Amino acid sequence: MPERDLRxxxxxxxxxxxxVVDHLAWxxxxxxxxxHLLALDRVGTVRAAExxxxxxxxxxxxxxxxxxxxxxxxxxxxRMKNRAIQLYLINVIIGLSFVFLRQAxxxxxxxxxxxxxxxxxxIRFTVADVLLLRxxxxxxxxxxxxxxxxxxxxxxxxxxxxxxxxxxxxxxxxAYGINQAYHDSLTSALFEDAFPILTYQxxxxxxxxxxxxxxxIANWFQQRPDIRNASLGGATVAxxxxxxxxxxxxxxxxxxxxxxxxxxxxxxxxxxxxYNQFFDRWSLGVGRIANIAVLLIVGYVILTxxxxxLNRMIGWxxxxxxxxxxxxxxxxxxxxxxxxxxxxxRDGRVFVNTAVHTVALAIxxxxxxxxxxxxxxxx
Numbered sequence: 001m002p003e004r005d006l007r008x009x010x011x012x013x014x015x016x017x018x019x020v021v022d023h024l025a026w027x028x029x030x031x032x033x034x035x036h037l038l039a040l041d042r043v044g045t046v047r048a049a050e051x052x053x054x055x056x057x058x059x060x061x062x063x064x065x066x067x068x069x070x071x072x073x074x075x076x077x078x079r080m081k082n083r084a085i086q087l088y089l090i091n092v093i094i095g096l097s098f099v100f101l102r103q104a105x106x107x108x109x110x111x112x113x114x115x116x117x118x119x120x121x122x123i124r125f126t127v128a129d130v131l132l133l134r135x136x137x138x139x140x141x142x143x144x145x146x147x148x149x150x151x152x153x154x155x156x157x158x159x160x161x162x163x164x165x166x167x168x169x170x171x172x173x174x175a176y177g178i179n180q181a182y183h184d185s186l187t188s189a190l191f192e193d194a195f196p197i198l199t200y201q202x203x204x205x206x207x208x209x210x211x212x213x214x215x216x217i218a219n220w221f222q223q224r225p226d227i228r229n230a231s232l233g234g235a236t237v238a239x240x241x242x243x244x245x246x247x248x249x250x251x252x253x254x255x256x257x258x259x260x261x262x263x264x265x266x267x268x269x270x271x272x273x274x275y276n277q278f279f280d281r282w283s284l285g286v287g288r289i290a291n292i293a294v295l296l297i298v299g300y301v302i303l304t305x306x307x308x309x310l311n312r313m314i315g316w317x318x319x320x321x322x323x324x325x326x327x328x329x330x331x332x333x334x335x336x337x338x339x340x341x342x343x344x345x346r347d348g349r350v351f352v353n354t355a356v357h358t359v360a361l362a363i364x365x366x367x368x369x370x371x372x373x374x375x376x377x378x379x
């Protein structure tokens with residue numbers, strides 16, 4: 001079995017590219033670019049961070065299963081623990097850097113952090129808030145969640161190793177269900193405002209289970225071609241259905257860049273009633289989970305079928321981005337800080353914004369290509 005599945009790297013690279021351009025605009029309609037024709041609930045009701053989370057769970061499950069076979073669970077657990085600590089320290093370093101950056105006169109940082117004094121006016125307590133991940137840039141929320149989920153993956157993989165996969169999935173679904181009812185956060189960390197642990201763990205844990213048992217699942221479908229073909233057909237139809245549903249969104253995320261890209265078969269009240277019930281982002285509605293799952297399945301199958309062509313055309317860009325996704329998370333925060341200082345990016349000039357976003361993506365790709373800072377920044 002190859003050490004890496006480049007198709008997963010490709011998909012994760014696509015997700016990271018969308019995430020970067022979303023963060024460069026940070027929901028300012030006047031800062032959006034042509035890249036947003038494929039972002040912000042346009043390819044179904046899926047956001048880049050959610051796709052990243054599921055893919056990362058699958059990759060972790062695959063990698064951990066191999067490490068357990070070679071070196072035992074204890075060795076794999078130490079690797080996961082060290083990775084979680086490393087990412088926690090990265091969160092803290094970025095948080096502290098922005099605590100000091102927002103003191104700089106004339107530097108626009110308001111979209112990155114809560115205002116000074118949001119938790120405390122004391123620098124001592126501000127540092128404490130950073131250590132508790134309560135005062136970090138919104139742009140790295142998913143990294144804070146990833147720290148918690150990496151820690152969770154240690155007992156999860158142990159239970160899977162012991163043959164308790166059903167128990168793992170059962171607890172995961174129960175935790176998800178509890179948060180659907182009570183809408184609560186386990187911690188006071190800022191990332192839980194966007195990605196509550198009890199809710200979003202279901203994507204990651206599900207991905208870990210699939211990745212860990214990938215060979216078994218693949219063999220099961222391989223031996224049942226009728227079920228495999230019917231499942232793929234159903235996933236394809238569902239993906240198209242979710243895409244059409246997203247096109248009915250009456251709210252112009254893109255500020256009118258492409259009004260032709262909306263298909264208003266449903267009135268606004270009906271659309272939002274359905275959306276809030278099944279596709280809500282904070283509570284991660286069941287429709288949203290289904291949309292993420294079928295989209296990635298269909299995307300993976302498309303890459304499998306036309307891998308040589310797609311890899312030659314755009315794999316050179318997406319695969320390195322996907323392989324260095326955590327590195328990209330770190331770099332994009334400071335690129336977003338730079339672009340935030342450019343007032344002409346808020347003039348609503350779509351093609352200017354597109355050019356700037358293209359340059360930012362090119363910078364990230366070049367930094368990866370020449371391995372700049374790879375010894376300091378995790379990948």
